[in-house]
Each structure stands twice: as structure tokens, then as C-alpha cells.
Amino acid sequence: MTTSPQAPPPGLTVGGYSLRARLGEGGMGVVHLGQKPGERPVAIKVLRPHVVGDDEARRRLAREVSSLSRVRSRRIAEIVDADPWGEIPYVATRYVPGLSLHDHVQEEGPLEGDDLLWFADCLAEALEAVHDVGVLHRDIKPSNVIMEGRTPILIDFGLARVAEDSRITMTGWLLGTPGYLAPEILYGDDATAASDVHAWAATLAYAGTGRAPFGRGPSVAIMDRVRRGEHDLSGLDPVILELVEDALAPEAEDRPSLDEVRDWLEELASPLVEEGPPGPSRDRREPHPVTLPYVAGVRQDLEAPTAVGTGVVPREPVHWSSDWERDETRADPRNDLYGDRHTLPNRQTRVLPDGSVEYVGDYGAAREPVPTGERLRRGLSLLALGGVVTGGIAYAPYLALAVLFLTVWLLRSGSLAAASAGSRRDRRGAKWYDGIQLLLAAPWHVVAGLGGTLLLILWSVGIAAAVALLCFAASLSVLTSLAVIGGSFAIGTWWGPGSERVRSPIHRVVDPLARRGVPWLLVTLLVAALGSGLGAAASAQGTSWTPYDDAPFADVRVPGWF
Template sequence: MTGNAVHRPYPHGVTTSPKAPPPGLTVGGYALRARLGEGGMGVVHLGQKPGERPVAIKVLRPHVVGDDEARRRLAREVSSLTRVRSRRIAEIVDADPWGEIPYVATRYVPGLSLHDHVQEEGPLEGDDLLWFADCLAEALEAVHAVGVLHRDIKPSNVIMEGRTPILIDFGLARVADDSRITMTGWLLGTPGYLAPEILYGDDATAASDVHAWAATVAYAGTGRAPFGRGPSVAIMDRVRRGEHELSGLDPVILELVEEALAPDAEDRPSLDEVRDWLDDLAGGEPREPLAPPSPVTLPYVAGVRQDLEAPTAVGTGVVPPALAEPVHWSDDWRSPPDLYDAGRTQGWGEAGTLPHRQTRVLPDGSVEYVGDYGPPASERVPPGERFRRAGSLLALGGVVIGGITFAPYLALTVLFIAVWLLRSGSLAAASAGNRRNRRGIKWYDGVQLLLAAPWHVVAGLGGSLLLFLWSIGIAAAVALLCFAASASILTSLGIIGVSFAIGLWWGPGSERVRSPIHRAVDPLARRGVPWLLVTLLVAALGSGLGAAASDQGTTWTPYDDAPFADVRLPGWL
């Protein structure tokens, strides 16, 4: 559409009233299913194009985009905001600033707003509150990373996907930031969640968003607006004076929130400092709460019932990505953006997707949760590469078996040290990656990693002992069976080595051993000749150890004799 369209009234039948949209109404090719909410800039509907997943469509009010300049400003902001990519944000997926009906479409997030969530379930506390604060800060950091300010962080602009907050309406407040609108008396923002400098008439800064972040976290942890209720003038006066009420807020996060609510922007911590502070509070690795995600929402069900031919029919197990389990990357050595992008770029319901929630609509219109299905599919790997990976792992297993056969005690000592180092390195890499993804690469990352290394070595000891004892227990049970069967020493040790290797690979906490090994083996398996040479060398080492045991016998260093050497049974050599 051209700029001339901006002066036309909205077409007949299009309304921004609180009533639900009439059946059959479309905007930008999206069928409007249900009204999700309303704000100063427009009305938000649940929309869907045929064959596509649902989206949240904000139909903008005429006074917000009433002339060419306003639409150009909207187009510039949308262009910037489409670069925002984060798991914690309902990112923009479509927009038409110049259309007859201007709109912005974002990812649809089922769930209650933070305001409604707290009203229904009570304030957050403990790990849930730390997780909420960290995820919200992560979302804000993603917005700031593209040079945009949110300007309107508040409980109603945070949707709870289970226990995970998803930030909406990021940066769009700037579209309405002109004198023509403010002269009408429409306040850009919500009293109690606006920073003091904005109330004084100064421009918003990153520190302003940090202030709003703290006020929203305070609401999440207490169930009350930190600057109280009452007339807007009274609330804004308390904001300017820094007179907040935080009684009942978890003491673990209280100091951080108080610092971030400082009246002077210079006294507040930066967003990087907030992230580091939260990282320290969580012990380096924030724990994601295990509470299940929110159930399917009624607007979504209404949309499904209006269009039974949509590909998101409830009951078939084909659920749009917004209703899938929240994506959370493991703290092993792997990149979280890869996992997130895999869900965004591949077809939902195809191989490589995340697990979906299976539901069905009951006769009364309610939705029953049936269960999850379709575990996360592994990456698509060519058969030849899978074969090479397996060959490398078998060669490594052969070294373990050969070492136990030739020198059991020495081999167990070396294996324990290797497991301990692998687990400690996995913990250190996960912690460093956590910090890097939150606040970017810093010049002191290497120094910080070295300083934290002793802690990670200590932290990796407990899990290493558990995994090792588990594997020894399995090996001991197998040894008893071999003893009862009167198997020879070499045969028994070979079988014991196999059982011990299996225990190390699949025992409790073994993912921290498997992950770094896969980080080395998987890239090697993509290169035929280097893979062949390395695998042959490893296999030769395992074979050499086995041959040495066969020719020279088993060495029991640091002891002279084998265990139970004084016990003799027929056939035992």
C-alpha cells in the first residue's frame, strides 16, 4: 500500500473494541480467532494463516499510526526489532506498517500474564524467582543488543510460559513517543513501572529498563506493585523519591532489586552487572524450575474450533511450536542457539523437532492434557558418519577393556582421573558458556575460567565418585558371575572391562562424560581420512594392551598377586 492509505478510515467491520472479532474477519491474510488483550497502542488478537502456526496480531490504533511520519517510524522500529532473537521474547514474525490496517504479528505465547499468574498462583519465590529474574533480564539484554529500548516492562507485558517469562511488546512503545500523542493525555507507560528520569521528562535509557525490570521482579516476588497503588500522581511521586515497599521479597534477591530501583540512574547496576549478580546468586548455573508449562489457552481452543481444517487440530498431537515444551538447552558442552534455531527452522512435527504436548477437546469445550510425545529427535546424521562415530567409540572402549585386562588397578586409576577431568571440564565449560551467552564475550573470560577452575574440580569430584562406584558395582557383579563360571583370568577381566565401560558410558551423571567425548569424536567422524588414522591408532592401543596381557600376563601393580589368589576352583588359571 502507498502512504495515501493512511488517511482512510478502517474498513467496515474492523474494530478495536473489546468485543471478539466476528467470524471470518482477516487482517493481512490472518484469520482473527479471538481477542487476547488491549493496550494503548492497539488490540491484540489470536490470528492464523492457513497451514501456519497461530500468531498474536496487534492491530494498531489510528491515532498511533495516523500519518506518514508515524508509519515511517513504525517501519523503522519493526526493521530493528525483527533482528531480536531470544527464547525469552515473543519475536516479530510479520508486520505491515503501510497496510490499510497496520499491524504487527508476533509469536503467540500461551499462558497468563505475570499479573494474572501471580493473582492466581501467588508470588514467586526461591529458585522460581531467580529463574524468572534471570530470564527476564536475558530477554531485556536481547532487546538492548540491537540498540532498542523496551520502555514498557511491566507485569502485563510478561507472559508466563509455565514458570518461564516471555517478554512481549519490546520496543514498540517508541512508535507512540511523539508530542501529538502525549498532548492527548495518553501516558506512555504505566505509573509505578516508569523510571524517575522518564517522569522528569528525560529520555529513556538502558538504566530506565533496568528500573522497570526491578519493579516487575518485585511484583513477581511480592504480588504487589513496589510503589503502591492509588492516584497516578501519588504513585509517580513515590517513584521519583524512591519510596518503594519490598517487604516479603525473597532476601536472596532483595539487595539486587533495591539497587536497581535507585532513583538516580547512575546508582543502578548495569544490565551486565545484573546478569552477573544473578549468576552469583544461582551459584554459577541457574536451575530451571521443573514445573510444567501452562495448559493450552482458551483463545487457542476457540481458534481450533473455528477452523477444524487448520494444521493445529487439538487431539492429533500436531501442536504449534508456541505450545511445545519450553526450549531449554542443557548445561553440557553444546551451543544453546543451535538447539533453539533447530526448533525455529525445521518443520514442526517433523524429525528434529522438540517434544509436543498432546491434548484433546472434551465435549464441554475444555482441554485435557494427555501427555508428551515425540522425544527430541537427534540431529540428522548420514549413515556413514554414524558408523564412523560408532567405530571411534568402540575403539575407545577397546582401550578401556585392554587396559583393565593388562593392568586393572592402574587402568582404574587412570580412568577415574580421566572421568574426573572430563566432568570438571564440562562443568567449567557450561558455566563459561552460560556467562558468555548472557553478557557476550569479555576479555577476562579466560582469567575468570582459570580462577573458577579449582571450584569446578571440587564440584566434579562427587559426581565422578558416584559414577565410578556405580560402574565398579556392575563390574563386581559380573566378576562374581565369572568366578562362579570358573572363567579364566583373561576372559574374566575382558568381560569385566566391557561391563565397566558400559557403566561409565550410561551410568548416573555420565552425560558430563559423554558430551566432551562426543565433542571430539563427532567432528572427527565427518572427515574420512583423519578419522581412519586416529581410530586405527586408538584401536591399535587397545589391541596392544590386550596382546600384552595375553603374552606377559596381567600385572596387578601396585600389588603382587591377583585378588583372591589363594582361592582355587577347577579351570581357574
Template sequence: MGSRLGAGRAGTFDGVTTASPAPAPGQPTGQPTGPPTGQPTGPPPGLTVDGYRLLTRIGEGGMGVVHLAQRPGGARVALKVLRPHIVGDEEARQRLSREVGSLSRIRHVGVAEIVDSDPWGDVPYVATRYVPGLSLHDHVREEGPIPAGDLVWFATRLGEALMAVHAQGVLHRDVKPSNVLMEGRAPILIDFGLARVADDPKLTHTGWLLGTPGFLAPEILHGDDATTASDVHAWAATVAFAGTGRAPFGRGPSMAIMDRVRRGEHDLSGLPQHVRSVLVGALHPDPRQRPSLLEAVRRLQEPPPVPTARRTVDKPFEDDFFTTPLALASSARAHDVTHPEPTYVDPTLNERADSGWHDPWAMDPRFGPTPPAPKPPLGVRLRTSGLLVATGLAMGGAIGAYPYLATFLVVIVVWLLRSGSLAASAASNRRMLRGRSSWYDGPQLLLATPWHLVQSVPGTLMLALWGLGLATAAALLGYAFALGVPWTLAFCGVTFMVGLWLGPGGSRVRGPVRRVVRPLTARPALWLVTTALVLASASLAGWSVDTRGPDWAPADDHLLAGFSLDSFLPGLR
């Protein structure tokens, strides 16, 4: 392992051994071999580390520098190498080795997992999944704070990722906006340079402040051991920054910020009230008073309380005579973490599911099933079911009166509903990844419509065949009970509608239909009028079938005219 070396004099670049061309005859040989004055924007062309070609520098910290790198034919990665002045430091390599051990045990879509490493090579490095997005700090600076409607989703996803870290007995210890990358709308945790495995011995680094003032928990500033509650404090501060665009403990000298953190003097104005109430508890100066991360996330998912005229004001932490030290730090023996498997309830899940939207995080098998959102009131559900049953009877009567035409129209409507559901799902997923609507959403949807129409054909045919199979079984039952042709056809029509509703792929039909029916059932008066009209249509169809029989247009008669089931199955009746 090592960097690729060429002929000439060797130097260093961000911890990587480089090579310079040999001087031409007659030129001086005493020129410096390092990089020019100032910070370079990228590595020299062709520089490699263990087969990874360094493309550009994308970040740096106290321990090392992060490069965008790629092996031939492989995916791009974020490659972190130690800085030149600490490559020979045994303790720095041990810290990097612990980082590798921490990350290798975490598998979560919200964490930039490790893909390769060599902490003990000539050029020690760690390669993690590359996330092509801005940090939360830069995202807020360019796009503004995360809207209130998306903030709960953001906080939940970040909390889930951090809980996955804790579930492996690891503390992140440096959750902050610059260590959260935005992959579309989804936050991704990065940089475990300060992570500690729970069973590691405590190491004291006198004179070093390992972390960022304003996002470190007060107990860390006091010199106490870090716990999961410390990460809860950092999570809350990061969520507050995401929602307001400013650090919750203000700006200024580090000493002043640390003193405000220790006293609990934060500014959460501008956040939604229910989010603010959760973060106030998570930012409590006493770690014993903070909720667990699972409890905080669940409280975020609860419906916001009804606003009242009374206002609450944060009460600063009581003053005392503690003087913040100039530098306090310690890595920690974390307490064993035993969180139950997290499950969450997204209050907007039903609305998005009706449009065909799916959440790639919630659907990931590593999270387990997501519980359904709270059900509507019983009265609304009963009215919705009644209107749907009445509509099914009306459509069944229409199929009994006009078997060919009504069946054809029903299949066409199902095809259009499924196509619209696929289009809505694609548009919703694009907005989820992009984070906001754009002017080209309309033209893009229009141009994609033909594809969605074609895409929904196989599913529509399968669903129609399923319904026709059930209708055939219903026809046999009608013949067995001698219902007569008109009522047998009506029975087949109702059965056909049930098959379309409950058959494979029927969710693409149920979602759009419910979105149309739900507003009609919100008010009892409107529901009563609508249901009466639908039942009247069903009665009219039934009367038409009973008086003049089915109309087989555009054909003259049904397909089995002249066919006798008695002759085909003698002794059946």
C-alpha cells in the first residue's frame, strides 16, 4: 500500500507522499518541494493512494484532509488521510483505527458508511461513501433554513441515523451542521473522527477541546464523560440550526459560547412551538433531565398542540460561580446503549401514500415496518365506507345494464387512475430528493405522461383479469342459485368492482379514489347528498336491467349466446 511514486524529488501534499520531476540540467536544486504558499485547491494530477486517484480536496479537520477519490472502474469515495505532521504519531493512528472500528459496525442509510481503510499503512486513510451534497451549514446558507413543514421529517431522519450509531455502542461526539450532509432532503451523518467505542478506555487529552463550541454538551465542557445524552444535546442544537439558520447559543468568542451552553441560555425563537418544546428539553444543561433520543423523536411525531394565548419563555439556567476552563476535553467511556428497535409514525403518511408516494427510508428492511398513521374518526370512516359501497353498487348495476360498454369504461378509468398514481409518485419522490418544487415540474410531468400511461398497462391488465376471474366465479354462483341473467350480471358487476379494489396493484386505484371521496365525507350533509345521488343511480341501473334486460351494445348478443351449461356439465343442476 502507499502512494504512487514517480521519478524525481519527493514531497508531501495533505499527508500523501508526492513526487516532483527531476530538475533540468543547469537549474538550481535547492527549490522547496512542498506545495506553494497558501492552501491548494486540489492534489497534483495523477496522485494516487493505494490505487485511489485523488480528484479534489473536499474537506479538512484537525486530524486529516478529505479528498474525493476513485479507483479505476469504481465508485467515487470520500478518502480521509492523516495530516503530515501527525502521520508519525502513534496515538493519531490509533484514533484513526478506532474510527475505522466504529464505522465498520454501522450500517444505516443515514450514515456515510466505511467502504475501505488502511490505518497502519505508509499513507493511512479511511474511505467512506461519498455523499454528493452540501453540508447542512452550507445548505442553510444558500437555501435558507429548512421550512417548518419539513423540519420534523429532517429531525426524525437525523435522529434515526444517530440512534443506529448508538445501537452499536458508539458515540458520535461531534454532531454539528458541518458534519451533516444533505443528500437531497435526507441528512447523512459523516465524520466520526471523535467517535469512541463504548468499551474503549478513557483517554484524557489535556489542553485540547475535542469538538465545536455551541454544539458540545455542557457536561463535556465540565470535563465529565460523554454519554448518549451528549449526542442528544448536539442533535437538538443541530436541528435548531437547521430550522432557524443560526446557532442556538449565539456567536462570538468560544469562551462566551461555552458559558451560554453551560447555563442553557439558548435562542429557539422562530421554530414551530411543538418542535421548540422538544428541543428545550433536549438542550437542558443537566443530562439527566434530557429525554432519550427515541423519546424526543416520538414526541416530534405527535400532532402539535392547539395554540393558546399563553406564551412560554425560556428560563435561563440559574447562575453560579463556575468559571469555564480554557480547554476541557475527554474522550469517554460511554454507557452501554440498549435502545429498543425504533418505530415512528409520520403524520403525513396517509396523504402521501394515497398519491402513490413511498419513503425509501421507511421501506428499507433495516428499519422494520412503519406503523400506520392515526386513523380518522369513526364517523368519517363509516361515511367513507358507505359512499364507497354505494359507488360499487352503482357501478355493478351499470355493468349489469351495459356489460360490454360499462366494463370497458371501468377498465379505462382504472388505467387512468393507475397512470396518474404513478405520475404523482414519481413527482413526489423527485420533490423529496430535491427538497422543493421547481418551474419545470409541470412540463416534466407532461412529458412523462406517455411513459406512465404505458407503464401502467401491464398492472391494469393483471388487475382486470383478476376482477374478471372473480366475476366468472360469481356468474357460476348466480347460475347455481337461478338468479336469472339480469341479476347475475349485476352480481358479476359488483364482484368485478371488488376485485379491482382489492386485487394486486389495487392500491394505485384506492389511493386516488379515496382522495376524491374523502372531501365528500368530511361534512355529513355533503356526504348524505352525494350518497343519495349515487344510490339513485344504482337503483336506476337496477330498474333498467330488471325491465328491459341487459344491453349488449356494441354487439348484438353476449359471447355465449346459444351455449347451454346443462349440456356442457350434465347433472350439475
């Protein structure tokens, strides 16, 4: 069952981020969905006073953030901002929409076969990226793994520590989750890379069986089974059973290293590689470019870690949901290993105050900034489209307004339909009748899109009317005035209320086109030529006021308006 998140007090900000919703709470702090104006949403962990209560604790946190900020992996929700020294210290990470592994397994059942191998390798890849910068995660568990399609993304470095630092200790406290803490941590020893391997194996066992490997019950009983190595792996895929058993060994020295784990997984996948189609190198360490399908209808669950030994009862998971639009796809070469079901979300979006979502860019494999040249090409394409609107209004104002109204209505209705279809697909998977259902629901989405279209068009008309009065006061010619009015109408339509449903589908066409030089140039020149042609026709033949014969207020005689 999905519930709404607890909303923070209106207007509350941390580090310039507006806090939109509380996503979860743990021993280290409270996690909010936050966003700066015009930027991507992030997950902000506001740290508790006992975590950063003095300068030494803040220095330790600053060292940790410095190390964690170097983690760059497509399998990690990396740190994007932090302020250990602020009045309210916080750490912001990339917000990852999707179901937690816990919820994914509860709703769709345990992973098996190729899905389980893919999960194991991706999670090991994420852990390897963390260890490569000298950091231990320390809190790998099902609620800290978000499923983007069939691909796991490791989140929440709440308990991660720089490897050479001493571990977090407080009188009577041992931070972590019973059943996913390695035995040596329960004995009071420092965590090591082998401790994360143990947690990786326990999480993998849950993914493959739908059960916690060390069972349920009182924390003391679970920890005792962990110390003894008394796990239940019945029902786990035999292909991966031996690896998980070795990785769950009570003694750290008996567990395989992370490199050995990845080599083992590579050998398990090698038959699939041989049978797969030819293509780019499938070296597991090669950072393949990824632009993959967006998974719609997301929900995130954050389960608080248990403070073992304090009698603290874990909080109930907090759920957050929203509609997200699907995106076009490009295959990831790694998917050849396990089939095309394994996908990554590609669309980066921002949550708007009305609950809708606006496109702001693509993730990409390394999430690098969009090159300046590509940004410039996008801008020129959008300017060319604005030129068509301006030229159309200058040439035939009434007809242009009618066409623009229908275009905006179509774009908004299609955007709503895509979001709804994607949400259904995520909740219950792909069905053969999805297309039929989309067609049957189309009339409703057309009706639902009408209200927002009317509001946006009326907003733009109001702006255009205000500009028209200024042109009237300046005694500009009719043609010049219509060109200025057309430009203001285009700007109002692009940035007005509800315009995200218009921008999103346009961006999905313009942005991929801007990555391809020659096709972009040809299309943009054609669009620019259309706008110029409409403007030239208006200048040569005069403005057409069809379906009327004369211009509005044609009987009003004002200098410059003949």
C-alpha cells in the first residue's frame, strides 16, 4: 500500500534546497526530497545533532564527504552537495526514483536466473566503486538498494566511513541492521571490505529468496545466528548458491574478496556472453555509455537502520509516489549478457509544486554536463521553433492561435497518457493489452489535458495582450507589433503554468537531435526557413485576419496603424 510522505513545514529550506517531502528517517538523520529552483531533485539527509555535535565530528564528516564525493558509478546514488559546517549540516545525493529491493521483491517476487546474476554483478560493481576510493558502505541491505527497472542502484551512505577512520561508536549503540551486519562487527571489531561482502551476500540472498537469510525475530536472536553462520538459503538459485554461502562465512578470512566475487560472476555469465550477439567489448570494468528506458510510476522506500542494543524499534517504511514519463531507449551493451529486460532509467526530471514532473536532462553513463556546443544547438532549435510561432502570428494571427491551441492540447494530452501508461506498467509489469488500454484511455486524457491547455493559452494571451498595449502606446506598425506579440506569446507558452507538459515532449525530440550535427543542422534550417517564410509572406502580402475580413479595431485611427 502506498502512502503519502510527511510534508515538511512550508517554506523550509536547507542549504538553499526547498524541502518537498520527508522520504525516511534513520539513526543518522532525516531524509527529505529537496530541490533548488530549476535544478534536479535530490535526496537530502539532514544529520542529527549527535552525529555532528562538535568540531571534531564535523571534521570527520567533511573527510568522509570528500572521499565519498569521488565515488562515480552508474550503480551509485553519488553525493552531489554537502555542507558539514552549516548551521544545519546536510548531505545531498542524487535522487533515485524506483522501488526499493525490499518492495520490488514483495510485489514481483524473488529474482532468479539471468535477473539474479545481473543484480549480483551490478551490486558488486557498485560496491567495488565505493571501495576503490577507500570507503566502506557499512549498510548494504534491501532497503538501501533501489531498483531502476531490473538494475540495482546503491543508495544511502549514512553509515559509510572512510576506511582509515575509526568506526562510529556511542555508548550502547551499534548502528546497522540485524541480519545484514557481518559477525566481526557484532563482536565489536572494525568493519573491513569483507564486512561489505558479507552484507552484499545477505542482500543477494534476500533478492533470490524473498527472505532475510538469517531469519526474523528479536535482534539478539538474529545476531546470534549471524555469528554462528546459521543462514537459510533454501530456494536460492543453485547457480549462485555456492558463491553466496562462501560470502556469508562467519570468519572474514574465509570469504572471497570482492575481486574474486566479480571474477566468479564473470565466469557464471560467460556462457551467456558466448551465445550473445557480437558487439562492443563486454569487459565488466568498461564504462559503457548508457541511455536506457525510463521506468515510470516510481516509489521509494527508505527503512531506518536499527540501533542494535538500544531497544530502538525500526520505523515503518515511508512511501513516496509520483508519475514519471517514459523515455526513448538505446541499448546498453552489458544487457546482451542477460537479455533486454535489464534497463536503467535515463530521464532526469524535476518535481514541480503541482506534483507534475518536468524534463531537465539525461543521466548518461558518467552523468557528465551537457557540452556547451550541444546546449547551443538545443537553444538554436528552440529559437527556430519560436520563430515559427512569431511568423505564424504575424502572417495569420487567428489561424496561428488555433493551430497553437490544438498543438498544446495534443502535447499535454499525450504527455498525460504516457505518464499514466508508464505508471501502470511499473505497478504490474508489461501486458499484451497495454496498447489497447492506452487507446481506450485516450479520450479521458484528451479531456484531462483540456483544462491545463486553456489555462496555459489564456496565460499566454494575457501576456500577449499586455505587450500589444505597449506596442500600441509606442505607435509601432501592425506587422512589427504582431511579431513582438508572437514572440511574447511563444515565451508565455513555454514558461507558463503547466508548460512542463509541453516542454517535455519537445525536449525529447530536440535534445537527441542536438547530439547529431548534420541532421540537427538540416532540421533546424528547415524550421528556421518556415518561420522566415511566414514572416516574409506577412511583409509582402500583409497580415491575413481569416476568418475575418479586417483587423480588430480597424476603425480606430491611430498614427502608425494604417
